[in-house]
Amino acid sequence: MSRRSRSTLDREPWWVSGVFYQVYIRSFADTNDDGIGDINGVIGHLDYLEWLGVTGIWLSPVTTSPDADWGYDVADYHAIHRDLGSMADLDLLIASANQRGARILLDLVPNHTSDQHQWFVDSRSSRTSPRRDWYVWADPKPDGSPPNNWVSSFGGPAWTLDPLTDQYYLHNHLAAQPDLNWWNEDVRQAFDEILCFWMDRGVSGFRIDVCNIIVKDAELRDNPPATVHDDWESRLFGQRPVYNANRPEVHDVIRRWRRLADARGDRCVLLGETPVDIGVLAEYYGDGTDELHLAFNFPFLSAPFDAETLRMIVEETGSRLPGNAQPAWTGSNHDMSRFSTRWADGDIRKSRAALLMLLCLRGTPVLYQGDEIGLCDVPVAHEDMRDPLGVAYWPAYAGRDAMRTPMPWKNEPGGGFTGPSVRPWLPLGGLESKTVEDQRKDPGSLLILARDLIGLRHITPDLRSGRYASLQAPHGIWSWRRGENTVVAVNFTDNAATLEGLEGEILIATDRARDGTSLSGSVAISPWEGLVARVGSLPE
């Protein structure tokens, strides 16, 4: 709590004033030298996360899984994956994080289970199993083909024929990830119980995996074909996901979860994985008080690093979201190329500008482990690939391993991630220039910039929750005001430019030599530079 005042946290819900951080646990820190990160590794780095200023820690799945999709195929929602630790470890993590003013969010995977989950084992055992209807089963068409034309978001048909009972089951991802039937009240109740189980253990919320697709069309109607006007994904799959995603009834389930969360006061936050356009995204906030608290903004995450595009997405999001609903901004995650590669192409100036942008928008920033040190995607050789998508589609698509490689803590064998002679589950990268240890010693590093920006956000009401307003700026510069007295500007071009009409003081610039400089009228901004300044009140 060093640089945060208690009163700050009292004024706004913690998830509004907070800075979130995604821990991809298998690649965070390994304490038992098996090459896999674990819960104890997170506990061991809480000092670091507190120093960085993180207040919400989202853990990628920690529950039991055969790892067909690395934890996103859950075999038991109430037990900890043996590779990652024990329930006692998780309890200790929750308590230790809370003591440091940070809260733990778990990854909830409600759309599907593992095919090893006892529910599915029961369900597939016979057509008359009491759990048959917990999953989506349907007869083949007369010619033996799948019940409809739906395709899996991992490619191929979304249906697999189970020879035991001669019916198809639905899976919107791998065949080893059967979709639950969310029309079934017993499934809904089972998840109510799961949410309560974890909230009772002290977790402060959930990141909810593909929460927009859990309810499917009750009649299993065919999706219509894609047209040239559709997004790239629809065109890739040849169909628009009208009947297997974003069904109106999904909102009943989310409202149900919100009631459970709200019963815990302000503590519990629902952060949805919502890969949808902005208009649909807004619907997942309900009336602003009754559905998701926060929803990931995929148009932003997948946009090019371009001032005009990002500005328009941010402004459209602001105008579409209901009431005071809080956006969530992220530049990387375990599924998407890291922003230091995708946005910055390895150019440290661009990584610095991207970080400043993320931390100065109105909304909750969610950093992915490694963002704060400018970690880039790490190429993973075909024989080292672990992601089922890379394994299936290489060389056309190398999968998601490149964004899941271990954290480079120190420039030494094992990288401070694991023991010096241990082979990590994915190869280490970023040791040469990017380690946490090296950057902590360097006042000009990206890590110190990240920490200072987070600290500034915690002590500056304008940055925490002040409203956003776009300011006039030359082409390629995005400049905005936060609250009354704070201005942010980022130059997204290779050319120097001048901003007019700013009187005040630079608080933090990506060129740290400019911190504390006073501004009087014209302000030069270098290529790919970003700055945040305190200014006098600006006209409305």
Ligand code: GLC
């Ligand atoms: C989400 C997860 C991804 C996983 C998929 C299926 O998109 O982020 O990692 O593969 O859901 O559960």
